Amino acid sequence: MTPSTMAPDTGTREPGTAQARDIDRRDVRQASSIDLRGLHKRFGKTTIALDGVDLTIEAGEFFTLLGPSGCGKTTLLRILAGLEEPDAGSLRIGDRDITDTPPHKRSVNTVFQSYALFPHLSVRDNLAFGLRMQGIPLEQRKAKVAEIADFIQLGDLVERRVDRLSGGQRQRIALARALICEPNVLLLDEPLSALDAGLRGQLQVELQRIQKRLGMTFVFVTHDQDEAMVMSDRIAVLDSGIIQQVGTPSEVYEHPVNAFVARFMGHDNLFAIQRSADNWVDTDLGRLQLDPAQQRSEQQGWLLIRPETLELGGDVPAGYNRLEGIVKERLYRGSRIEYRLEVNGVTLMAVASNLGQRLHAVDDRVTISVCPEDLVRVAA
Structure with a gap:
């Protein structure tokens, strides 16, 4: 569905959506661990994006995939989201093998670098979109939108059109829209890279605060070493589709395992x-x-x-x-x-x-x- 075909949230259920589900804030899904084994991904005959990736991410962890352009971090994130299929290997979230599970059946949401918002709609309708697709009744949608808007500190922005907001405000809205459906895992694909340095630093702190309050598993992609160290519980440094090192920010910075990691950490x-x-x-x-x-x-x-x-x-x-x-x-x-x-x-x-x-x-x-x-x- 494109922005031009999408109508404001009036309470009418779209044909084919799931039946309404009662999602109570007191019964929020618990954070899920992630387990990747032997993931391989090749584009064409020569480009190896992932070369046998083994990785375990603990439930409730703020985990960052760090590396230069072309290292495989975004490919790995897209495989987690179900937007790419691995050529080999397996993927588990919690106790479920989701290697072959389509994106819409995974309890995973993604915040993209471009935010992917509907520009002509209000903040309220952007936030309610995922709930509407799930068939959540109108009154429940209103309550959850109000709750998430307060949680993300959107203030009186909910009635404004998205195309009239700043980059930092749009970033908050994209994050709120991803959180409102309460996924087990939230994926973040360089969502701060387009922001100026001052706002970027402010939102780094906000993202970390939100993640700790929710206890949700966050998987964050960035090429910025400082950003990774500020926000992460642990970091995986990738190069040429291979994980070079996994550790806490202090371990990766103070004790890099090889020259590549040392140079990439500055x-x-x-x-x-x-x-x-x-x-x-x-x-x-x-x-x-x-x-x-x-x-x-x-x-x-x-x-x-x-x-x-x-x-x-x-x-x-x-x-x-x-x-x-x-x-x-x-x-x-x-x-x-x-x-x-x-x-x-x-x-x-x-x-x-x-x-x-x-x-x-x-x-x-x-x-x-x-x-x-x-x-x-x-x-x-």
């Missing part, structure tokens, strides 16, 4: 390990001592140094690694200062707080110290 301080033995490694920066927990059987790989773990100037604490560098560039970032340093002819990035810290000038020679526990070995 880490510039990656240095090839030339030699290693016991608790030290040789890199272009020099020889650095590691925490014994970082000992690995493999000799090569990469060393990750997070920029916020470096201390510039002052005395080097006992047991810390000491380096000497020259400040090549200083960038003001408000609450923090970023430094580009030259150490032994290679670049090292450092981040320092802008609160009561001494500022180092370009061309200053500085002492750099880092704790062995903050050095992380990363696989190639």
Whole structure:
């Protein structure tokens, strides 16, 4: 049904819709877990979108699929929604195998990047559309629309036409329309990407708040690392149709399992390990001592140094690694200062707080110290 053929919500049931169901707020469906096993998807003869994906998402989790364009995250979301069929593998939501279940029979709703609203209709009629298709009686629809509008803080917008609202207001409406039918799982396909930075940050917090209040399982797709870390309980990082790492935001950021994940999470301080033995490694920066927990059987790989773990100037604490560098560039970032340093002819990035810290000038020679526990070995 297109917007041009859709009539306002007057209480008339569309032919062929399901019989009215009594959905009581006191009997909201419980959140469902998701279990994916051996999912494969290929487009054409050469393009592999998913290459044997195994993944478990816990009930009530805010789970994010993170990765660059073409990594397979949107394909995976569309398979969850039933909009794409896998070439192989299985999909369970809760205790049901829904691999072959059509989209309209899955307890799954999707919030798209484009919002997919009916622009010529009011907010009220947009919100009531899914309930109307389910055959919910008019009075129940009115009550549920009022309830969700209050929950999402839509205020007095319910009588306005959607095409007269801002992007942030439309995003709230799209979210409310997806939630009003109380699905077991809510899928969100980069719904904030078209918004400006300030509004985007505000709605990130709102989405997280709503998810925690509802306890519903959210699966969120984004290519924005900061967005994923702010909102998620856990993150899966994908590349070329393969899940590279699954973990909490702190695990993925502080302990990436390989160089791809480290670079995608924004880490510039990656240095090839030339030699290693016991608790030290040789890199272009020099020889650095590691925490014994970082000992690995493999000799090569990469060393990750997070920029916020470096201390510039002052005395080097006992047991810390000491380096000497020259400040090549200083960038003001408000609450923090970023430094580009030259150490032994290679670049090292450092981040320092802008609160009561001494500022180092370009061309200053500085002492750099880092704790062995903050050095992380990363696989190639």
